[in-house]
Amino acid sequence: MSKKLRTEAVDHLFDAILSLQNREECYTFFEDVCTVNELLSLSQRFEVARMLRDQKTYLDIAEKTGASTATISRVNRSLNYGNDGYDMVFARIQNKESE
Numbered sequence: 001m002s003k004k005l006r007t008e009a010v011d012h013l014f015d016a017i018l019s020l021q022n023r024e025e026c027y028t029f030f031e032d033v034c035t036v037n038e039l040l041s042l043s044q045r046f047e048v049a050r051m052l053r054d055q056k057t058y059l060d061i062a063e064k065t066g067a068s069t070a071t072i073s074r075v076n077r078s079l080n081y082g083n084d085g086y087d088m089v090f091a092r093i094q095n096k097e098s099e
Contacts, residue, residue: 013033017029045067045075046086048067048075053086053090058073
C-alpha cells in the first residue's frame, strides 16, 4: 500500500471496519460512511474482479455490471499487478464456502 495511504486516519477507518461483526452492521456503517454511489462503485469493482477471475470477457462484464472498459481495465491491472488483495479475499471466501 502506498505510504500516502498509511495514515492515522486510515488506520482508524480500518479499525472501525474490522470491528463490524456481520453483514447488517456493514450495511449500517457503510450507509453512514459512504454515499450510495460510492458504495455501489466499490461493489461494482469487486464484482468486476470476481468476473475477471472467472475469465469473463470485458463485454460480458460491462453488460452485467455496467462498468466502463476503463474501470474493468483498472481492476484487471490491480488483479495482475496489485498487492494481491483481491486474491486474498477471494481465497478466504472460497475457504469459508467450502467449510
